[in-house]
Amino acid sequence: MTFPSTIEREKLPKHVAIIMDGNGRWARSRGKPRLFGHRNGVKNVRSVVNAAREIGVPYITLYAFSTENQNRPNDEKSGLMHLLEEFLKRELANMLKDGIRLRTIGDLSGLPVFAQKIVEETVEKTKHNSDWNLTLALNYGSRQEVLNGIQSFAQQVSESGKCPQKIDWSEFSNFLETKDLPDPDLIIRTSGEFRLSNFLLLQAAYAEIFVSPLHWPDFNRQAFIEALQNYIQRERRFGKTGDQISHSTKSTAQIQTT
Ligand code: IPE
Ligand code: IPE
Ligand code: MG
Numbered sequence: 001m002t003f004p005s006t007i008e009r010e011k012l013p014k015h016v017a018i019i020m021d022g023n024g025r026w027a028r029s030r031g032k033p034r035l036f037g038h039r040n041g042v043k044n045v046r047s048v049v050n051a052a053r054e055i056g057v058p059y060i061t062l063y064a065f066s067t068e069n070q071n072r073p074n075d076e077k078s079g080l081m082h083l084l085e086e087f088l089k090r091e092l093a094n095m096l097k098d099g100i101r102l103r104t105i106g107d108l109s110g111l112p113v114f115a116q117k118i119v120e121e122t123v124e125k126t127k128h129n130s131d132w133n134l135t136l137a138l139n140y141g142s143r144q145e146v147l148n149g150i151q152s153f154a155q156q157v158s159e160s161g162k163c164p165q166k167i168d169w170s171e172f173s174n175f176l177e178t179k180d181l182p183d184p185d186l187i188i189r190t191s192g193e194f195r196l197s198n199f200l201l202l203q204a205a206y207a208e209i210f211v212s213p214l215h216w217p218d219f220n221r222q223a224f225i226e227a228l229q230n231y232i233q234r235e236r237r238f239g240k241t242g243d244q245i246s247h248s249t250k251s252t253a254q255i256q257t258t
Contacts, residue, residue: 003055003225003228003229004055004056004228004232008229008232009056011231011232012055012056012057012228012231012232013057013184013185013186013208013228013231014057014058014059014182014185015057015058015059015060015061015181015182015183015184015185015186016052016057016059016060016061016184016185016186016187016188016227016228017060017061017062017063017184017186017187017188017199017200017203017204017207018048018060018061018062018063018187018188018189018190019063019187019188019189019190019196019197019199020041020044020045020062020063020064020190020216020219021189021190021191021193021197021215021216022037022190022191022192022214022215022216022217023037023038023040023041023215023216023217024037024038025037025191025215026040026041026215026216026217026218027040029215034076035076035079035080035083037215037217038076038079038080038083039083040217041216041217042083042084042086042087043217044216044217044218044219044220045062045087046091047220047221048060048219048220048221048224049100049134050221051221051224051225052224053098053100053132055225055228057228058132058133059133059135059181059182060133060134060135061105061134061135061136061137061181061184061200062134062135062136062137063137063140063197063199064080064084064136064137064138065080065084065106065111065137065138065139065140066137066139066140066141066197066198066199067106067107067110067139067140067141067143067144067198068141068197068198069139070110070139078112081111081112081114081115084115084118084119084138085114085115085118088102088118088119088122089118092122092125092126095122095126095129095134096125096126096129098131098132099129099130099131099132100126100129100131100132100133100134101126101127101128101129101130101131101132101133101134102122102123102126102134102135102136103123103133103134103135103136103180103181104119104123104135104136104137104138105135105136105137105138105140105145105177105178106136106137106138106139106140106141106145106177107139107140107144108120108138108139110139111138111139115138119136119138133181135178135181137199140177140199141198142196142198142199142200142201142202143198143201145176145177146176146201146202148175148177149172149175149176149177150175152175153167153172153175173202176202176203178200178203181203183203183204183205183206183207184200184203184204184207185207185208185231185236186207186208186209186210186227186228186231187199187200187204187207187208187209187210188210188211188212188219188224188227189209189210189211189212190211190212190214190215190216190219191212191213191214191215191216192211192212192213193211194209194211206236206238208231208234208236210227210230210231212227
């Protein structure tokens with residue numbers, strides 16, 4: 001049977017964020033260097049992105065490099081940045097053909113200049129695309145993002161004389177790097193670890209979390225579909241009771257911000 005059916009389509013998440021973990025372990029289990037795992041991990045991005053597009057999930061965010069990953073050995077970091085460059089060069093034509101807009105979150109100034117350049121170019125060249133949304137988290141850390149947001153916010157408050165007590169969440173969320181993205185509905189982490197590792201901590205307030213035992217290079221289209229199937233079975237209550245949810249339209253239930 002094909003997935004999704006008409007009923008399933010309505011319940012699909014709008015935004016899936018993925019912690020692509022386990023490249024190193026995948027390589028080690030094959031007696032190969034870690035970068036071999038990263039290379040195969042990058043190859044896998046295409047199949048999951050294609051699956052998400054075909055199925056009808058309009059936003060995918062991929063955690064590619066965290067602020068804490070800066071503490072890895074230099075040769076691994078440099079290998080990852082070259083893989084990023086290769087990926088973006090190879091994928092640009094497809095992004096333009098398929099109407100994919102690339103965005104990034106994270107501090108690009110902490111990447112090597114050649115990587116910053118290709119990322120910025122790709123973001124610029126795809127900025128008018130609106131069919132589908134790919135976001136890469138690069139040198140991203142939620143705590144750093146929140147700190148930056150608070151700093152800009154505090155500055156604006158002091159310059160405008162606005163009363164800090166009057167500011168609500170929706171206003172503050174505009175100071176986060178995800179301001180143009182819906183909150184993630186589903187966060188998938190591969191490789192069996194049950195943690196967020198500094199990823200979208202505030203945006204994940206009501207995200208559903210799915211942990212797959214598969215290492216990222218093995219997390220294929222079928223595994224992605226299984227994660228979505230699991231997601232659509234869940235009841236998202238946003239603090240309400242199950243009865244309240246079943247008497248309203250579940251798919252449109254949302255977090256109340258005021
Ligand atoms: C995820 O795989 C990719 C990045 C963090 C860049 P890992 O490199 O963390 O793989 P493991 O967790 O060591 O297996
Ligand atoms: C999270 O994976 C970051 C990315 C997938 C980019 P890590 O491998 O860095 O996470 P920890 O260190 O196991 O928490
Ligand atoms: Mg890891």
